[in-house]
Amino acid sequence: MPQLPALPIRAALPELLDAVERTGTAVLAAPPGTGKTTLAPLALAGLIDPGTAGPQRRVLVAEPRRLATRAAATRMAAILGDKLGERVGYQIRGESRRSAATRVEVVTTGVLLNRLLADPELPGVDLVVLDECHERHLETDTALAFLAETRQILRPELAIVAASATADIGLWTALLADGDRPAPAVTSEPMRHPVAMHWAPPRERITAPDGMRVDHRFLAHVAHIVDRALDEDEGDVLVFLPGAGEIRRVAERLAHQGAEHLGVDIYQLHGSVSSAEQDRALAPSAPGRRRIVLSTDIAESSLTVPGVRIVVDAGLARRPVIDHARGLPGLTTTLASRAAADQRAGRAGREGPGAVWRCWTEAEHTRRTAQPAPDIATSDLTAFRLQAACWGTPVDDLVLPGRPPAGALEAAEATLRSLGAIDGDGAATARGRHLATVGLHPRLARALLDGAERVGSAKAAEVAALLGLDKRGRGDDLLAQWRQLRQSRDRQWENEVKRLGRSVPNRSRHVGDDEAAATVIALAFPERVARRQGGAAPVQAKASAANRSGGATSARQWLTVAGTGAVAAEGSALSGSEWIAIADADRSPGRAAAVIRAAVPIDGELACELVGDEWSERVVWDAERRDVSARSVRSLGAIEVSSKPLGRPDPALVAAALAEGLRREGLDLLTWSQESRRLRDRMAFCHRQIGEPWADVSDAALASGTDWLEPWWSRSKRRSDVERIPVGQALRNLLPWQAGIDETAPESLAVPSGRSARVDYSGEAPVLAVKLQEMFGADDGPRIAGVPVVLHLLSPAGRPLAVTADLRSFWEGPYQQVRKEMRGRYPRHPWPEDPYSVAATARVKPRPKR
Numbered sequence: 001m002p003q004l005p006a007l008p009i010r011a012a013l014p015e016l017l018d019a020v021e022r023t024g025t026a027v028l029a030a031p032p033g034t035g036k037t038t039l040a041p042l043a044l045a046g047l048i049d050p051g052t053a054g055p056q057r058r059v060l061v062a063e064p065r066r067l068a069t070r071a072a073a074t075r076m077a078a079i080l081g082d083k084l085g086e087r088v089g090y091q092i093r094g095e096s097r098r099s100a101a102t103r104v105e106v107v108t109t110g111v112l113l114n115r116l117l118a119d120p121e122l123p124g125v126d127l128v129v130l131d132e133c134h135e136r137h138l139e140t141d142t143a144l145a146f147l148a149e150t151r152q153i154l155r156p157e158l159a160i161v162a163a164s165a166t167a168d169i170g171l172w173t174a175l176l177a178d179g180d181r182p183a184p185a186v187t188s189e190p191m192r193h194p195v196a197m198h199w200a201p202p203r204e205r206i207t208a209p210d211g212m213r214v215d216h217r218f219l220a221h222v223a224h225i226v227d228r229a230l231d232e233d234e235g236d237v238l239v240f241l242p243g244a245g246e247i248r249r250v251a252e253r254l255a256h257q258g259a260e261h262l263g264v265d266i267y268q269l270h271g272s273v274s275s276a277e278q279d280r281a282l283a284p285s286a287p288g289r290r291r292i293v294l295s296t297d298i299a300e301s302s303l304t305v306p307g308v309r310i311v312v313d314a315g316l317a318r319r320p321v322i323d324h325a326r327g328l329p330g331l332t333t334t335l336a337s338r339a340a341a342d343q344r345a346g347r348a349g350r351e352g353p354g355a356v357w358r359c360w361t362e363a364e365h366t367r368r369t370a371q372p373a374p375d376i377a378t379s380d381l382t383a384f385r386l387q388a389a390c391w392g393t394p395v396d397d398l399v400l401p402g403r404p405p406a407g408a409l410e411a412a413e414a415t416l417r418s419l420g421a422i423d424g425d426g427a428a429t430a431r432g433r434h435l436a437t438v439g440l441h442p443r444l445a446r447a448l449l450d451g452a453e454r455v456g457s458a459k460a461a462e463v464a465a466l467l468g469l470d471k472r473g474r475g476d477d478l479l480a481q482w483r484q485l486r487q488s489r490d491r492q493w494e495n496e497v498k499r500l501g502r503s504v505p506n507r508s509r510h511v512g513d514d515e516a517a518a519t520v521i522a523l524a525f526p527e528r529v530a531r532r533q534g535g536a537a538p539v540q541a542k543a544s545a546a547n548r549s550g551g552a553t554s555a556r557q558w559l560t561v562a563g564t565g566a567v568a569a570e571g572s573a574l575s576g577s578e579w580i581a582i583a584d585a586d587r588s589p590g591r592a593a594a595v596i597r598a599a600v601p602i603d604g605e606l607a608c609e610l611v612g613d614e615w616s617e618r619v620v621w622d623a624e625r626r627d628v629s630a631r632s633v634r635s636l637g638a639i640e641v642s643s644k645p646l647g648r649p650d651p652a653l654v655a656a657a658l659a660e661g662l663r664r665e666g667l668d669l670l671t672w673s674q675e676s677r678r679l680r681d682r683m684a685f686c687h688r689q690i691g692e693p694w695a696d697v698s699d700a701a702l703a704s705g706t707d708w709l710e711p712w713w714s715r716s717k718r719r720s721d722v723e724r725i726p727v728g729q730a731l732r733n734l735l736p737w738q739a740g741i742d743e744t745a746p747e748s749l750a751v752p753s754g755r756s757a758r759v760d761y762s763g764e765a766p767v768l769a770v771k772l773q774e775m776f777g778a779d780d781g782p783r784i785a786g787v788p789v790v791l792h793l794l795s796p797a798g799r800p801l802a803v804t805a806d807l808r809s810f811w812e813g814p815y816q817q818v819r820k821e822m823r824g825r826y827p828r829h830p831w832p833e834d835p836y837s838v839a840a841t842a843r844v845k846p847r848p849k850r
Contacts, residue, residue, distance in 0.1 A: 002080050004048060007035030012188040013043045013050035019184035020044065020127070020159050021054065024151070025176040028163045030188035032343055033304065033350035036163050037061075037068075038075050041129050044161065045103045047080060047087060057126035057159075059104045062112040064137040065298050066092045067271060067278055072131075073097070073106040074279075075304070093439055094495040095275075109139035110439065116146045117390050117436060120154055127159035133172055134164040134339075135300075136374035136401065138384055144175060145398040146391055165343060175399055193349035196233075198357045200225050201364070209316060209333035211586040211595065214246055218359075222314050223253040225357050226292060230264065233355040235309025236291040238299060240344050242316040242333050244270045247294040254292060263288065269295035269305075272470060274492060281305070297336075300343045304350060311348040312357045313341060319372065320379040322408070332586075337372045338365065376402050382442050385412040386421055389428035390436045419446045438503045440468050447524035449504055455516035456509035457501055462486075463520040465496040467583055477573040478583055478598045479517055518602035521581040522610040528582035529607045530558035530566050530599075531639045557593070561611055561637035565593035577601035604641070611636050617646055619653035621661040627719040628657045654717055655706075661719070662703055669722055670709075676728035681761035682745040683731065689785045690744070693736035708733045744785060752778045752840035765790050765805070772801055772818070773829055776840040781807040796826045796844070811835045 004010060009030055019026040030036035042048045046056040063069040073090035080087055089098030090106040098105055107115075109130075116122060130144055144162065151158045162172040162183075169185050176183035202221040209215075219241075226239055241247050247268050254266055267281035284306045285291045293305050297317055317336040336344070341358065348354030358365070376384070381404055388395050395409065416422045421432030421442055428436070438445035444464050451460035466482055469492065475481070485493050511519075522529050534557065556575050558566045566585055568574045574596065581602040585594035613636050622629035630649035634641040662669050672680075686694040695701075706713045710733070712725040735741055745766075748756040753774035760767040766784050769792040775781075781804070782789045788805040795801050801818050804810040815835060823831035828845045832838040 002048060004039065004079065005035065007033075007039060008189045008191060009035035009039050010050065012186050013040065016040060016161070016186045017043060017050060017054040019186055020161065023178060023181075023184055024157065024159045025178070025183040026161050027169045027172040027176065027183055027185045028161055028188070029169045029185060030163065030165065031190035032165050032300070032346045033191050034188045036165075036188065037063075037072050037131055038079060040161070040163065041104050041106075042076055042079065042088075044127055044129065044159075047103060057103075058124060059127045059129060060112065060122075060125045061104065061106045061129045061131060062109045062140070062143060063106060063131050064109050064135060064140055065271065066108055067269070067298050068132075069106050069108050070275065070278070071282055071304075073104075076104060076106070094492070094499040109137065109143050112143050113139060113146070113387060114437070114439060116143070116150070117387065120146070120150050120391075122147075122150060122155070122158065125158070127161065129161045129163055131163045132165065133162045133401075134166045134168070136372075136376070138375035138379050138381075141374070141376055141401050142384055142387055142398075145400050148175065148399045149391075149393060166339065171401055175401060190346070191349050193351070194353050195345060195349040196353075196355040197345070198229075198355060199362050199365075200228075200357050200359055201361045202359070209242075211332055211591070212243070212245075212597070213586075213595075214242065214316065214333060216249070218314070219246055219249050220253055222312065222359055223250050223257060225359055226250075226254060226312050227257060229310045229312055229355065229357050230262075230290065230292075233310045235352075235354065236285055236293065236305070236307040237310040237312060238305050238308040238347050239292060239294045239312045239314070240299070240336075241294055241296065241314050242318045243296060243331075244268075244272050246314070246316075247296070251294055264290045264292055266292045267294065269293055269299060271296070271298065274490070297340065297344075299347065300340060305347070306351070308347055308350070309352060309354040310357070311344055311354070313344050313359065315341065315358060315360045317372065320375060322378070322380045322411075334372075335368055337369045339371045341365070341368070374402050376400070376404050379408075380441075381408045381412040382415045385409060386416055386428065386432055386436050386442050389416070389422050389426060390433055392428075394426075416442060419443070421446075438500070440464060440500070443524045444468050447520045448500055450523050451516075451520040452504040452507050454509065455511040455519050457504045457507045458497075459509075459511065459513070459516035460504065460520055461497045461500040463517050464500055464524075465493055467521070467524065468500075469493060469496055475573070476568060476596050476598055478521070478600045479514060480573070481598070482513065482517060514600065515603070515606065517600045518581045518606065519610060521583045521600060522602060522607060525582065526611040527562035527637065528560050528566075528585065529602065529611050529636065529639075530560040530580050530582055531604070531607075531636075531641075532578045533557045533559050533565070558596075559639055560594075561639055563638035566596050567593045568596045568599075572596070574599055574601065579604045579607050581607070608634075608636060608641060613641060617650060617653060618643070619646070619649045619657045621657045621664060623664060626661070626665065628654060628661070628717065630654065630657075649717075651714070655714065658713070658716060658722060659706060661722075662706065667699055667702055669719070670725060670727050671723045672727055676726075676731060678747070678761070679728055679731050679741075682741060682747070683734065685761045685766060686741070686745050686785065689787055693739065695734040695736075697731070697734065746784070749782050749784075749789070751775060753842045754840075755842055759784065759789065763790075767792055769794060771796060771798075771842065774840050774842050775807065776830070776832070776835050776838045778840070779808050779811070779836060781805060795822060796829045 016026055016028055028036055028040060041059050041061045043050040044057060045059040046054050063072060069090050069092050073088050074084055077084045077088040082088060085097035085099055086101050088104045089102040091098060091111050092108050128147055130140055133140055147160050151160060160176060162176060164172060173182040173185050202218060206218045207215045226237055229237055241250060247270055251266050251268055269281040281293050282305060299305060315336050317334055317340060318331045319334050321332040345356040348356050413426060419442055420429060421435050423429055435442050435445040438448060444467055448460050448464040556568045558580060560566055566582060574580055579602045580599045582596055582599040584598040585596050613634055615632060615634050618633040619630045630646040631643040632646045633643045680697050683697045687696055709725055709730045716722050748758045749768060750756050751770050751774045757768055757770050765787055767790045772793040781791050790803060790805045792800055793802045802810055802814055819831045830838055
């Protein structure tokens with residue numbers, strides 16, 4: 001037996017073997033650095049002596065990340081003193097090292113799922129270890145559900161161990177329960193080396209992460225803290241950053257600061273670096289030199305980076321996010337949870353006393369979420385839903401650690417139906433089963449299969465591999481990045497191209513790179529095909545002509561088929577393209593437009609062919625022209641490609657457009673004569689004072705429907721027709737038949753002088769404007785529907801003298817002051833001391849004879 005490293009997990013191995021032997025299941029809770037990923041599988045396979053005898057088994061270990069898969073297999077082989085691929089092997093997508101002698105095989109969770117779908121009995125495997133269950137990767141959750149069903153129905157002897165780096169194991173013991181009996185839990189003590197904690201926030205106020213963007217000043221601060229940690233503490237430095245872009249920028253900053261000249265080597269560790277670079281990052285330091293390893297969260301748990309005694313944590317993480325309505329799945333930058341920060345900090349104490357430098361405050365730490373949201377709650381569920389359909393168990397019946405959101409599941413099913421991958425009942429079709437075997441997201445698998453028919457299998461495989469591996473470099477020009485990959489002979493990409501090439505029939509087509517890339521991307525993401533906004537040229541026009549008409553701003557703004565705005569960075573090579581196919585975009589929460597991260601130009605007619613255009617009658621209210629617009633429109637989703645006038649639009653659509661115009665423009669869309677306005681005021685008074693059966697003629701009520709405008713409304717086709725509607729006649733449609741408007745709210749009233757005066761109903765109460773002399777002799781004013789009429793008493797010149805609804809009070813009070821002021825100004829008009837004693841008159845006294 002080999003000499004085993006002194007790791008805490010060794011004390012828990014006998015209990016683990018006993019639990020598996022008794023029940024066939026176990027949950028292993030062991031903090032990072034305790035040896036659960038390496039020693040536990042070897043013990044379960046019977047390849048090392050844990051202090052108790054156990055059976056010989058073939059063990060499959062599933063890791064959520066490619067890098068961790070290779071690293072774990074390499075470490076286990078080294079413990080045994082074997083070459084990789086002998087008793088310990090591995091398989092990741094497009095790469096495998098195993099043999100007939102392999103007893104422990106480490107695979108990615110994706111590979112495990114493909115094997116289960118190919119043969120649910122998982123022949124040749126005695127035990128499966130699902131590592132890092134606590135991270136709640138979607139594929140790990142799915143594999144656990146499938147394995148539990150395999151054990152329950154097909155292979156009761158298949159043993160399952162769920163390994164978690166946290167002590168919150170109740171969820172896993174319940175999922176692996178045998179009836180009412182939970183699976184046994186085995187725990188391991190953590191490493192006991194002390195870790196000093198330093199809180200090192202930036203001194204200046206820095207913009208919070210927005211989508212995929214991280215403030216360059218914050219990255220400069222992280223680099224500064226790395227230099228400071230090197231000066232103050234001993235050992236190699238492990239730096240946690242959210243993504244490859246941030247790792248690259250911090251590496252450049254450190255190199256500029258001279259770290260490489262101080263006996264320090266800088267390494268980058270993330271999923272896109274080559275296997276050789278990964279191996280160098282995970283190798284011990286050269287004698288006399290120190291290392292800085294800049295890593296994403298892949299180094300949080302499964303990986304051990306030897307020599308690390310210092311952790312610098314930027315405190316950020318990349319999490320999946322998706323806008324289901326607009327079809328924009330992707331990643332966003334968030335604050336790392338407290339649990340993730342604790343796991344990162346644990347890396348500093350694996351080999352001895354260490355130090356952790358956190359680039360935020362202790363107070364901010366307490367406000368962070370305790371755990372990250374599981375992938376199943378935030379991710380695109382298309383691949384998961386296809387796997388479930390191929391598995392054959394309804395999603396609701398799967399033993400999952402968490403339930404998928406209904407909206408996300410519906411969006412995934414809609415996507416799969418559009419790909420022809422599931423039928424109307426949600427069952428996998430033959431095409432869907434083929435897509436599931438490709439080892440890509442269903443969208444990319446569809447693009448590979450259908451794209452090979454159009455552009456040839458070689459170029460379709462190259463573009464699909466580029467998108468599937470996320471081998472993009474700087475900038476948003478995917479064509480340039482594709483050509484760079486070819487020139488650099490990236491081995492991982494070339495292996496993936498070969499693998500994908502075996503998934504499709506060998507076909508050759510004479511198609512240029514630009515058309516090939518555009519075709520594959522448009523087939524994968526048809527809703528992300530986009531046309532430039534503002535001054536767009538016809539679909540057949542050249543990009544340069546379109547650019548001349550668009551202007552500087554519109555040249556960087558597009559509208560996607562799904563209706564989302566998209567913008568490119570300043571100076572983007574895409575700016576001259578009227579049509580683009582977007583492979584990746586970052587749409588931050590709260591932002592109207594997505595930022596394009598990778599795209600290629602596409603010919604407009606090719607876009608219409610691939611996405612599927614349609615002609616439709618578009619009859620709408622044009623707010624700019626303030627009239628009905630009736631056109632036959634060629635469109636790609638939200639994009640209007642071209643249009644032509646519509647000769648005979650559907651009357652129902654015209655009526656709807658006019659109704660929208662009435663809603664937007666209000667009643668000013670109609671032509672209101674003085675007569676019609678006065679009639680409406682009288683009707684409004686009746687409704688206000690009497691109620692039913694008098695109709696509500698307020699703005700809101702009249703604009704809410706058009707029945708009252710018949711029969712003229714239904715014959716209208718444009719604004720000018722509406723303007724000719726006789727509104728007064730239309731209003732009479734609303735008059736109650738059993739009551740007369742002239743009797744209830746007369747248009748005019750007779751005054752004591754014998755003259756008729758028009759009543760104004762436009763205010764709250766009816767108003768009668770009349771010369772004061774015409775009311776002599778009257779001791780009370782008129783009433784309409786029981787409401788006193790407000791009298792506006794006028795001077796002989798028609799100017800207001802008094803306003804009153806109580807004529808008697810006026811005569812007996814203010815009149816005497818009015819008489820005093822007016823009799824000298826208007827001597828030919830009567831101003832009697834007693835207004836009751838004089839007959840009302842509208843005439844003046846005759847001039848005296850000379």
